[in-house]
Amino acid sequence: TSSRKQADRWVNSTCGYCSVGCGMQLGVKDGHVVSVRGNRAHPVNAGKLCPKGLAEHYTIEAEGRARFPLLRKNGQLERVNWDDAIGTMVEQFRAVQCKYGPESLGIISTGQLVTEEFYALGKLVQLGFGTRNYDGNTTLCMSTAVAGYKRSFGSDGPPGAYEDLEHADVILLIGANVAENHPILCTRLEANQSKTLIVVDPRVTKTAMMADIYLPVKPRSDLALINGLLRIVIDEDLYDKSFVASHTSGLEDLRESLTPYTLDYAAQITGLEPELIRKTALLYANAKAAFIGWTMGVNHSTKGTETVNAINNLALITGNIGRKGASPFSITGQCNAMGTRETGFTSGIPGYRKFESEMDRREIARLWNISAERIPTQRGLAYPDIIEGAVAGKIRALWILGTNPLVSFPNIDVLKHALGNLDFLVVQDGFHPTPTTELADLVLPAAIWGEKEGTYTNSERRVSKVNAAVAPPAEARSDFDIFLAVAEHLGCREELFPDWREPRDAFDEWRRVSAGRLCDYSGMTYELLDQSCGVQWPYPIGEKSRATASRRLYSNGQFETDDGRARLLSTRWEPFPEQPNSEFPLILNTGRTVEHWHTRTKTGAISILQRMSPRAWLEMNPKDAQQLNLQAHDRVEVISARGRVSKIELRITEIVAPGQVFLPFHFAETNANQITQSAFDPISREPNYKQCAVRVERSSGN
Numbered sequence: 001t002s003s004r005k006q007a008d009r010w011v012n013s014t015c016g017y018c019s020v021g022c023g024m025q026l027g028v029k030d031g032h033v034v035s036v037r038g039n040r041a042h043p044v045n046a047g048k049l050c051p052k053g054l055a056e057h058y059t060i061e062a063e064g065r066a067r068f069p070l071l072r073k074n075g076q077l078e079r080v081n082w083d084d085a086i087g088t089m090v091e092q093f094r095a096v097q098c099k100y101g102p103e104s105l106g107i108i109s110t111g112q113l114v115t116e117e118f119y120a121l122g123k124l125v126q127l128g129f130g131t132r133n134y135d136g137n138t139t140l141c142m143s144t145a146v147a148g149y150k151r152s153f154g155s156d157g158p159p160g161a162y163e164d165l166e167h168a169d170v171i172l173l174i175g176a177n178v179a180e181n182h183p184i185l186c187t188r189l190e191a192n193q194s195k196t197l198i199v200v201d202p203r204v205t206k207t208a209m210m211a212d213i214y215l216p217v218k219p220r221s222d223l224a225l226i227n228g229l230l231r232i233v234i235d236e237d238l239y240d241k242s243f244v245a246s247h248t249s250g251l252e253d254l255r256e257s258l259t260p261y262t263l264d265y266a267a268q269i270t271g272l273e274p275e276l277i278r279k280t281a282l283l284y285a286n287a288k289a290a291f292i293g294w295t296m297g298v299n300h301s302t303k304g305t306e307t308v309n310a311i312n313n314l315a316l317i318t319g320n321i322g323r324k325g326a327s328p329f330s331i332t333g334q335c336n337a338m339g340t341r342e343t344g345f346t347s348g349i350p351g352y353r354k355f356e357s358e359m360d361r362r363e364i365a366r367l368w369n370i371s372a373e374r375i376p377t378q379r380g381l382a383y384p385d386i387i388e389g390a391v392a393g394k395i396r397a398l399w400i401l402g403t404n405p406l407v408s409f410p411n412i413d414v415l416k417h418a419l420g421n422l423d424f425l426v427v428q429d430g431f432h433p434t435p436t437t438e439l440a441d442l443v444l445p446a447a448i449w450g451e452k453e454g455t456y457t458n459s460e461r462r463v464s465k466v467n468a469a470v471a472p473p474a475e476a477r478s479d480f481d482i483f484l485a486v487a488e489h490l491g492c493r494e495e496l497f498p499d500w501r502e503p504r505d506a507f508d509e510w511r512r513v514s515a516g517r518l519c520d521y522s523g524m525t526y527e528l529l530d531q532s533c534g535v536q537w538p539y540p541i542g543e544k545s546r547a548t549a550s551r552r553l554y555s556n557g558q559f560e561t562d563d564g565r566a567r568l569l570s571t572r573w574e575p576f577p578e579q580p581n582s583e584f585p586l587i588l589n590t591g592r593t594v595e596h597w598h599t600r601t602k603t604g605a606i607s608i609l610q611r612m613s614p615r616a617w618l619e620m621n622p623k624d625a626q627q628l629n630l631q632a633h634d635r636v637e638v639i640s641a642r643g644r645v646s647k648i649e650l651r652i653t654e655i656v657a658p659g660q661v662f663l664p665f666h667f668a669e670t671n672a673n674q675i676t677q678s679a680f681d682p683i684s685r686e687p688n689y690k691q692c693a694v695r696v697e698r699s700s701g702n
């Protein structure tokens, strides 16, 4: 608080960590950001911030900021000027594309740029470099929800609003530890005193501890549970016949597909008491308004998309969508994961247009004044397939922005092999060195949160303004400026970014491009966003309701499918790919802790957060510890068929069930992704980070 008093001006902005999207104010004194405080006027958090948010100002002057462009010469990264850096990048990428074809260039970005930057990057990659092989690290966390929404509703986009958490009488959270990962949402849960909170998770998380009913499912049995719930709702005639008849298709096929999911079968697969399953089904189906939220526990799975579709089925069949308190709600991960989903060229054409739709391709071409033949008819490679392409020698150059895959990609040896095969690797990041920048041929220093302007969209589709409080350090530049400079060197700046000088220019074009689409921004302006502290889309021109009011998708029962009906889709539970065996008898679960963000590039440089959570740990049930003759605080090795994580401190706790262990993934020194597996959801391509078979041994010299 003493430093807070010293600030002599406050700049409104939005938190740059998680997708809750809390409004905050940055206190500035003498050109330095000296503190942050929650923005009491912001509709998301009303002034509250979690530990990461409260310490966010320290990221700006943290040790390890990237300050100058660096080019590898004779094996060493050496300082160069921007013109040489971008000139070399364009020359190298062009040389690779000339030799191996345009699609030998891949781009992997993040969920942490501002929307204006995602919009610019999508155009630059697709129309400037002419490659479709562009994806975000959002595929490592959100692509399952995207695919599930598209299959069920015809479009991506979480349909509900945070306010629903306060109005629902039943809240079902599946694989969502919001207390740790989206902490400010917990204040909404607490505000709703009349709800029944049901939490489904194999681990007794802090969120599970808040539950009225806790369902300790066996790992990866969630799909069997939901299908079991669906069967009860249909068999016992508890579904909303009028809603189903008017607004959905596929009931009979769904009913047929549920035949195996008897109560006994669901109980056997999930390990739950049959009565608990039935009680959950009845509570959910009889609720006036029921909310289902999920995050990585569902998404990080080879059956993730089908699980999302089953969740959507449950919401649809009970009419729990498009109403106050009622939504199937994917809680997103990064601060602007939604921005890349709306505007990027990753799994669709900007504005949730479809590659396969000629009408959509023609429309975007008209808006951009280019020939429709330049718009791809199908998406390029997803993130894991770009990496596999590099392993196979098909991707020869890579541009990585704002992400640190050397810690975050599963089964890290595959990635190391892929990066070793490249002719040229560019890494653009706010920090250097990171495990990924250390391998780069060229490092481009980027501005971070607090140093640039634009917008983020949070999990409830609320677009909030992000503002610069200070300039980036030394020669670092905003990603937006870097994209304009790359376009200049490519000779396409005037075509792609006509008269663009600042993010506002990109925002204005995006407003026109999104007009009439589900994610309609056309009624928003920077001034409105600054005044209102955030507006949910759709917000078309002429929108009359209060800017900050909650908006829900599909309130009129019309979906984005060809016939306007939501699809009830059949799904099938299967065991996860790597089952425990005599050599690797335990199931590893990976996850997060409230103090850290992703690979700790930022939070690892903040001493207060480091002191609160200095290192990784392994959770093990007392029964397993006893069997292995291990004691609390022993240092252990966690070993899978792919590698080992060494010298982890053991926590013996009933938070994990017998046969399961838990390891947070944030820490490069004890990287969980040395042992996770290369298994992906076949539809979304999201990795199965959550379960693999391991054994645990005491470290030597313990």
Ligand code: SF4
Pocket (backbone or CB within 6 Å): 015, 016, 017, 018, 019, 020, 021, 022, 045, 048, 049, 050, 051, 052, 053, 054, 182, 183, 184, 185
């Ligand atoms: Fe930032 Fe998320 Fe914490 Fe809010 S809950 S302060 S958005 S990290």
